[in-house]
Amino acid sequence: MKKLIISATALGVLAFAGYSLSVEGKSEEKLPELFIPGMGQSVANDFKLSLESMDSSELPEKQQVYKFKKFNITLEDARKKAAQFDPSFEKAAPKQNAQLNSYSFENETVLVEIEKDTGKMYYQDKTYPSEVAKNIPSDEEAVASAEEFLEKFGWLPETFEPAGVTANTIVPGDVNSETEAGDYVSTKTVHFYQKIDQLPVLGVSRIMVEVGDNGQIVSARKYHKEVGAFTSYGLKSVREAAQDLQTSKGVHNISEDAKNVVLDKVELAYYEDPASLDQQTYLQPVYVFEGTYYYEGKKVSFSGVVPAVSSGSIKAMDADVPPAVSYKEKEGK
């Protein structure tokens, strides 16, 4: 009987604790660790950091975290979206790619691909020839063509703006592939990047529109996820974040020979990871550091990015352990 009373009491306490957690708010939910990939060239990893000249007084103690929307796009929904580009897709049977989790509508002229969960989309005009174009639009004309296309199909949320235009080239092997590439432009890409709460969204939050001869839209990639508000989370201190920069928990582009690095500025941004919604459900804030160091006798600037949410609110990722395989052909070499 005594045991029963103790058990009932314990259950009651647990139930109350659970209720309290849910009432307290969603901020008790730990967020998946934010993955920011490292650069494939050398960077400094043994340097001293000076924070004295950096003013971080304007930074908030908490910041909104957003949750990526899950759409569960049905075949009917997908057909309607694809039919915007070619009416024949209204009744088409798309290929379904399990790995990419997508519907793919394709005929001789158009390819439209729609991700079921995220709503990411890809469009391609298959009639565009793979060669150097004769009448490539100016950057301004390319932006105008891209915006017109995106607005026509409802792909341009107000949070996105043109961030730049780049040239894609097809250069013959007997011509310098970099210094003379400007004469061999096949298409231009208009890059649209996003701001949320006036903060830039780094990572892969982008729309890319490829514009070719006479402003023809060659392809478009809506490779960002859409978000809804979630809740705010406490941020780690700037000092802790700076240490993360030093211990490679974030990414930076400080050249490998740098020894003394001065941090001048820190701001908040968001970072979108391309992971599936099962792996990363949230758009999380990051600190963006800017500073200087001496490189080959010259003072140069750099930047670094570190996840900003307080470490106590983050679930660590499982480390990837390679399979323990031995290769006989390499033993005894």
Place this chain on the structure above:
Amino acid sequence: MKKKIVIPALLAVSMGSSWATGVADAKWTHGYSGQSAYQRTGSCAYGDRAGGEYVQALHDGMVGNNLADTGTVYRDNQSWSSDLTGSFADSKQFFAFAGHGLDANAIGNGKGAASHFYTLNSSTQFHSSHSDDAANAQWDEIRWGSNGLRWATMYQCNFLRNLGSTANDTKILNMFKGMRLMMGFASIMYLDSREGGRYAARIGAGWTLKDSFFDAAAYYQPALKYGETNPTGKVIARVVGPTSLGGDKWDSSTGAGLSFNGSNASSFTTWTKEITINP
């Protein structure tokens, strides 16, 4: 620990049925060399990166998308520069390296850009200097295609960057001895192992290798702020090969491509797409 070792093998088997949604039905031979544990194992100051994970994901994707049977994936201590400069890579039809990359001027020995290793062609001997010869596979040491390699992917910084030098373009073409296409970057890039899975899925769905590589980069390469040492901060993806083979896909011939002989450069092409800009 035991579970983690078993998972990749299970995935490779199960993916055969669950991923086979594309069109491919090739049986390429394939091999991989990728390093992740630069710092934690090799004390390499360049830092750990997801090179081993990338080549594993690419291998698994190739198997899962019916492009190849199980192949050889050398990772970390088993991943050596001689995989590229010796017979291993050139004995496969499809090969990929992933890890750190040094640009054409970084080592200063005139042999060009390098794929960097912390190993010294040994699973127990590691480099003491970044410029150790055995720790780098450089342009002038790589000649691919005479023994079978057709498609190479260099998932690292700078391998297809000429730094403005036509002589460096020639060094890049010198690697073509029957190889059909080489995929890589002409800039900085960021190592994300998941990019390998998408690259394979695109090839498996019938896309050209060139467009598959570009699309995977467009999906995964992050836009991050850069500094004065690289003001544009762009990630630039690049593919090089004989002009007529730019449309290679899973059902293309596995015959040798054009061999560069010093006077047929005009028969080759460099395709470049700028993936990100400084945000």
